[in-house]
Amino acid sequence: MRIVIMAVGGRGDVAPYTGLGLRLREAGHDVAIAAESAHEPLVRSAGLEFRVLPGNSQADLDTEDGKRWQESGTGVRALVSATRLFTQLMKDLCDGVRGAAEGADLLLLHHLTIYQGYAVGKAMGIPTMALELFPTGMAPTGDFPPAELSLPDLGRWANRNVDRLVGALTSPAVRFFADFQRELGLPGIGLSSMVRALHEEDWPILHGFSPEVVPRPRDWRPGIEVSGYWWPAVPQGWRPPAELVDFLDAGPPPVFVGFGSMAQGEGERLSEITAAALRRAGVRGIVQAGWAGMAVAGDDVFSVGDVPHEWLFPRTAAVVHHGGAGTTGAALRAGVPAIAAPLMADQPFWADRLVRLGVSPGSAGLRALDARRLGELITQAVTDPRFGDRARTLAERIRAEDGAGQVVKAVERLAR
Incomplete structure (x- = not known):
């Protein structure tokens, strides 16, 4: 057929x-x-x-x-x-x-x-x-x-x-x-x-x-x-960049931050917020450029382009994302806590769903996002074991x- x-x-x-x-x-x-x-x-x-x-x-x-x-x-x-x-x-x-x-x-x-x-x-x-x-x-x-x-x-x-x-x-x-x-x-x-x-x-x-x-x-x-x-295919012949593997191996699991196709033209604002939030939470970070063009420099931060979520997310401590359906599913499959910063369409629906499922401490709208709120949410996600425990249990069911x-x-x- x-x-x-x-x-x-x-x-x-x-x-x-x-x-x-x-x-x-x-x-x-x-x-x-x-x-x-x-x-x-x-x-x-x-x-x-x-x-x-x-x-x-x-x-x-x-x-x-x-x-x-x-x-x-x-x-x-x-x-x-x-x-x-x-x-x-x-x-x-x-x-x-x-x-x-x-x-x-x-x-x-x-x-x-x-x-x-x-x-x-x-x-x-x-x-x-x-x-x-x-x-x-x-x-x-x-x-x-x-x-x-x-x-x-x-x-x-x-x-x-x-x-x-x-x-x-x-x-x-x-x-x-x-x-x-x-x-x-x-x-x-x-x-x-x-x-x-x-x-x-x-x-x-x-x-x-x-x-x-x-x-x-x-x-x-x-x-x-x-x-x-339905999970995305991993591109044929894909291999993780050696620098990314080295960064992951050099310390505790980082927090992923990426907003996908949202907030074009706001890369500078979101990069500053992300850098400050990661510092407040005292965690390492992996920042994905996305359509906003985010980039954060620092010894404890690594910036990436497109990396298969299936490979990356299980290697993180938590995932901060825009609440798109696919990224939401990828974070749930990985069994790590998630924080959504929704903007429009179905994104607020998934942000609310993550909280109801017990895998997220809360959400923060992307338009009003600030470093204090994001830093607090990241801290809760990585320090309160309830979110990780619930995420791992749910992931086992989803992967089955x-x-x-x-x-x-x-x-x-x-x-x-």
Whole structure:
């Protein structure tokens, strides 16, 4: 079977699908990953076929709308900024998804490609399935609001229905989608009607996180499942830099600090905060540059670029990160305490989840982050044994799961 996985966003939105792609290939399928051109090296380093989708997430976050989205972080202002930011991308993805789907026997769809992929699949006679990295409005539940909305608990009825309100508010921006469906030879229905159709046919949606972290809500309809994590592939032939190995061997486990694709242009501020926080806590540190361009100098600090989390995180005393789904999962898998500094989208959801799980002493919003608060959290994480004990226990359970294997089984069911 020729499978095309479609994923849009930063590195954390694409990397989990590389390991999943390898598992599907091991099961006998031909696998391609369609993503933004910036992720071609990531996909090809895993030995997988690459197909290009439109978009440049790093450049988008540097636009005025992107900056406003990051500055507003959560709430209605963030929703408005995100709508303006993503409307053009959604338009571009219509043709992009159609082109990337050529020759496919199955489409596996990440969040921002679901609507286009589902329509293209219907028109071309290709089965489709969603692979989500966090609980979205596509899978409403009374247990919590959709993670991408960054909202507090609203009560069961509102939690389950808030995405309908959001859909009503944003529907004028996506009217182009009806025209796209008509171009495909399909009825030109609105997105809300499409979502109803998806649910009525029990369209499959698999979530790539552990049920130990977010148990499957009881009010989810059939077809919506939690599979367990899908771990990124380690690039073929990767070896850790000798200088990094020497640093790790030269003293006690350091604290990792990295904020992924967040806070572009704030590298100097975040570097100063990180350096001061590490000094306050009296710990060594490994600082990842990320899109912010962080760099911290000192005998007790080592700066890195991209290093596989699977290799690095188990060698640390704690992980400080932005709360992205993939980094959250990697820290949990490593069995070390974690501290999230969330900014927007699903990040506050995961920050709260880490505290609820007992593996984190708390969180600090990235926009308001300061050295005193971060230093206090790091100190608690590395000195209070409860966080490490809970993290190790949870990691054992997570590592025993086979999320990718569950996707392989679901693909085989579709094939039959």
